[in-house]
Amino acid sequence: MSDSLTVDELSRFRAEVQEFLAQRLSPELAERSRAGYYLSKSELQGWHRALYERGWAGINWPRSHGGPGWSPVQKFIFEDECAKAGAPILIMIALNQVAALLIAAGTEEQQRRFLPGILDGSDLWCQGFSEPNSGSDLASLKCPARRVSDPAGDDYLVEGNKIWTTAAHWSNWCFLLVRTASDGPKQEGITILLVDMNSPGITVRPIIGLDGMHSLNQVFFDQVRVPVANRVGEEGKGWGLMKLYLGHERISAAGVWKCRAHLSRLVGIASRTIRNGRRLIDDPRFAEKLAWLEIRLRALEVILQSVINDPEGARGVMASVLKLRGTELTQELLLMISEAAGPYALPFHQEVLRAGWGDTEPIGPDFAAPATPAYFFWRKATISGGSSEIMKNLIAQSLF
Amino acid sequence: MDLPASSLDHQLSEEQRMLVDAARRYMEREYSFAERSRILGSEIACDPNKWADFARMGWLALPLPADAGGADGDALSLFLLAREFGRALVVEPYLPTVVLGASVLASARSDPGWRGQLEAVGAGRLRLALACAEPQGGYDWFDVQTLARVEEDGYVLNGRKAVVLGAVGADFVIVSARMQPVRSADRHEPRSGLSLFLVRTDTPGLSLRPYATIDGRQAAELCLTEVRLHRDQILGEPGDGARHLEQAWMRGMVWVLGEASGCAEGMLAATVHYLGQREQFGQKLAKFQALRHRVADMFVALQETRALCQHAAQSLAAHANEADAVLAAAKAWIGRTGRRIAEEGVQLHGAIAITDEYIAGHYLKRMIALDRMFEDGDSAIGRYIARRGSFDDTATLRA
Numbered sequence: 001m002s003d004s005l006t007v008d009e010l011s012r013f014r015a016e017v018q019e020f021l022a023q024r025l026s027p028e029l030a031e032r033s034r035a036g037y038y039l040s041k042s043e044l045q046g047w048h049r050a051l052y053e054r055g056w057a058g059i060n061w062p063r064s065h066g067g068p069g070w071s072p073v074q075k076f077i078f079e080d081e082c083a084k085a086g087a088p089i090l091i092m093i094a095l096n097q098v099a100a101l102l103i104a105a106g107t108e109e110q111q112r113r114f115l116p117g118i119l120d121g122s123d124l125w126c127q128g129f130s131e132p133n134s135g136s137d138l139a140s141l142k143c144p145a146r147r148v149s150d151p152a153g154d155d156y157l158v159e160g161n162k163i164w165t166t167a168a169h170w171s172n173w174c175f176l177l178v179r180t181a182s183d184g185p186k187q188e189g190i191t192i193l194l195v196d197m198n199s200p201g202i203t204v205r206p207i208i209g210l211d212g213m214h215s216l217n218q219v220f221f222d223q224v225r226v227p228v229a230n231r232v233g234e235e236g237k238g239w240g241l242m243k244l245y246l247g248h249e250r251i252s253a254a255g256v257w258k259c260r261a262h263l264s265r266l267v268g269i270a271s272r273t274i275r276n277g278r279r280l281i282d283d284p285r286f287a288e289k290l291a292w293l294e295i296r297l298r299a300l301e302v303i304l305q306s307v308i309n310d311p312e313g314a315r316g317v318m319a320s321v322l323k324l325r326g327t328e329l330t331q332e333l334l335l336m337i338s339e340a341a342g343p344y345a346l347p348f349h350q351e352v353l354r355a356g357w358g359d360t361e362p363i364g365p366d367f368a369a370p371a372t373p374a375y376f377f378w379r380k381a382t383i384s385g386g387s388s389e390i391m392k393n394l395i396a397q398s399l400f
Numbered sequence: 401m402d403l404p405a406s407s408l409d410h411q412l413s414e415e416q417r418m419l420v421d422a423a424r425r426y427m428e429r430e431y432s433f434a435e436r437s438r439i440l441g442s443e444i445a446c447d448p449n450k451w452a453d454f455a456r457m458g459w460l461a462l463p464l465p466a467d468a469g470g471a472d473g474d475a476l477s478l479f480l481l482a483r484e485f486g487r488a489l490v491v492e493p494y495l496p497t498v499v500l501g502a503s504v505l506a507s508a509r510s511d512p513g514w515r516g517q518l519e520a521v522g523a524g525r526l527r528l529a530l531a532c533a534e535p536q537g538g539y540d541w542f543d544v545q546t547l548a549r550v551e552e553d554g555y556v557l558n559g560r561k562a563v564v565l566g567a568v569g570a571d572f573v574i575v576s577a578r579m580q581p582v583r584s585a586d587r588h589e590p591r592s593g594l595s596l597f598l599v600r601t602d603t604p605g606l607s608l609r610p611y612a613t614i615d616g617r618q619a620a621e622l623c624l625t626e627v628r629l630h631r632d633q634i635l636g637e638p639g640d641g642a643r644h645l646e647q648a649w650m651r652g653m654v655w656v657l658g659e660a661s662g663c664a665e666g667m668l669a670a671t672v673h674y675l676g677q678r679e680q681f682g683q684k685l686a687k688f689q690a691l692r693h694r695v696a697d698m699f700v701a702l703q704e705t706r707a708l709c710q711h712a713a714q715s716l717a718a719h720a721n722e723a724d725a726v727l728a729a730a731k732a733w734i735g736r737t738g739r740r741i742a743e744e745g746v747q748l749h750g751a752i753a754i755t756d757e758y759i760a761g762h763y764l765k766r767m768i769a770l771d772r773m774f775e776d777g778d779s780a781i782g783r784y785i786a787r788r789g790s791f792d793d794t795a796t797l798r799a
Contacts (some may be wrong), residue, residue: 288781291781299703302710303704316407389693391696392697396696
């Protein structure tokens with residue numbers, strides 16, 4: 001790949017990243033993160049803080065807004081090393097999508113107000129997109145917002161609800177899509193608001209997932225006032241801006257680096273697991289499945305590199321290609337890890353998923369407890385962030 | 401019919417893009433499906449005017465070494481040219497002459513005359529073929545029973561060679577043989593003891609049984625009966641032939657990966673075009689979501705195919721350690737997903753694609769033929785697993 005840095009400079013950079021990871025990432029946290037245990041809000045924020053202090057939180061941000069100014073290859077190396085070291089995977093909604101949108105379309109005042117908290121991790125964001133009756137057909141969303149000007153301020157009044165909102169219970173800000181007009185085509189009349197989650201009238205209802213854990217929510221807005229100053233872009237023109245946002249979301253949701261980490265974990269597990277009298281990794285059928293997964297991952301890595309290098313690619317059809325295949329691969333890798341647990345896929349220890357086994361003796365192999373819950377949880381990968389079927393619609397649209 | 405731009409094209413240099421553009425324009429203008437069908441009707445599947453064009457375009461000298469008048473093109477350039485050849489389903493013997501035969505001559509550098517021979521290849525005046533595989537050996541180039549008996553002033557060859565591409569019309573065929581029969585003790589070292597000979601195709605005792613291949617090329621079975629050769633017809637050192645075959649084999653693989661990528665691309669373009677024209681149930685086929693999703697899957701599979709094949713060519717060009725494993729991965733992919741793309745293209749076209757007069761079926765034929773060259777998908781995945789050994793994940797793609 002073409003890059004302005006020499007091979008020596010790149011390998012020094014890789015060493016620098018490795019050194020940082022060795023110093024700041026505790027082995028205990030890396031081990032739990034790698035094994036698929038669930039991390040707490042404070043653990044995630046702690047890791048975010050460590051990246052921020054090193055100047056490496058907003059790796060995709062322009063240098064003028066506090067990004068490190070890395071080349072595409074440096075970003076790739078950084079993600080690759082983080083995944084291999086078992087660094088916690090942060091919730092990237094704000095760091096990638098919200099920030100990209102604010103930098104591209106926010107006012108200077110909005111950038112000054114919101115970007116620092118996103119970069120240093122002191123603010124956590126959720127995104128209010130889907131509604132009970134607007135899933136894949138996102139543009140049909142109804143959550144109404146009406147402009148009011150009274151002595152209390154120049155505000156939007158939001159009345160409605162959003163669903164499948166990841167981490168709403170942790171967040172203090174919400175990137176919200178509302179409807180401000182309903183007389184034209186459904187794509188028009190959508191407006192983007194930045195909503196303080198501590199505003200009066202917001203209720204968060206937990207939704208428990210197939211893994212028995214709470215990460216999704218339904219969020220109710222009851223006459224919630226949002227200052228007009230918190231609107232991004234023009235009223236009713238939000239959908240046009242979302243194209244930019246969703247391209248970034250798809251690449252992030254594709255999880256290609258996570259796949260590399262899952263694969264290397266699977267190889268480790270298969271080398272330790274005895275099945276039918278031999279190591280799982282020595283079973284020819286397993287070896288062939290593994291080889292195909294690795295080849296598919298390699299194809300995605302090559303595509304991802306080319307997309308990172310191609311500024312148009314992030315908004316184009318290649319983001320859909322990555323989302324479609326990356327999520328399929330994620331699910332198959334998680335299935336194989338669950339299969340490697342054998343009969344120990346059956347025991348369900350919900351209390352262990354966050355804290356680990358601690359001082360108690362683990363039941364089954366160390367990787368088993370979170371393996372099958374993770375498989376269940378990530379069935380969402382091909383459904384959320386634009387389902388696989390939506391990705392195929394988008395790809396077909398670019399062809400015909 | 402142009403497909404949407406792929407971000408993979410952004411990886412290419414200006415020079416490589418010019419090569420692609422020139423080849424694409426030439427094929428569109430001069431190598432239509434009708435023109436190809438005309439060439440297929442001729443005996444040796446090599447149109448002299450086309451071959452002269454290839455020389456004029458600089459393609460016949462592209463991978464040849466600079467000290468023999470070549471352009472020293474790397475594996476990536478070769479891949480890019482092959483893509484356009486595959487897209488147009490070219491039948492001329494570029495692979496046997498310029499990729500396989502010339503690689504061996506350039507590697508062995510045997511006097512007399514290697515330089516002049518390669519210059520003649522680049523100018524389009526000399527055609528070559530490489531006869532390695534034998535009827536009993538499947539894909540194994542080192543399972544060689546052809547014997548070279550040493551006599552006072554040279555060698556005498558006896559044996560058979562299988563599916564020799566481009567043999568009819570070639571001036572020389574490069575033949576592999578052993579000085580001694582393989583003993584069971586040598587079976588673990590099949591690469592040693594192999595010698596290569598440069599044989600004029602009109603040498604007494606060499607007989608060709610020619611045939612057309614399933615994808616419109618020309619090949620032959622070779623029978624060597626008391627073929628007498630002068631001692632300077634050996635290429636390189638006696639017994640050291642395997643070394644010269646390795647580069648030819650890897651470059652040949654890259655060529656096949658390029659043709660397969662282009663073939664898949666051509667199939668997708670044809671399918672998109674056809675579905676946009678053909679009407680059934682009162683609307684264009686392109687309006688049916690069931691079909692749109694299958695075309696979308698073809699597009700995704702094509703991007704993956706291109707990524708793996710181009711990456712393999714780049715790895716070989718960069719002399720990366722993992723090039724061998726990456727080539728095997730890409731070849732395995734062609735045997736599975738490349739074929740799947742072509743089969744889907746036929747299915748989505750419907751009955752028109754199972755006729756000989758329409759291009760779609762010929763993409764499938766080319767893809768199947770490419771799967772059976774050098775090693776098929778199953779052999780390739782086996783080789784990938786063996787090379788990859790412990791699935792060491794530190795050898796992931798590096799910048």
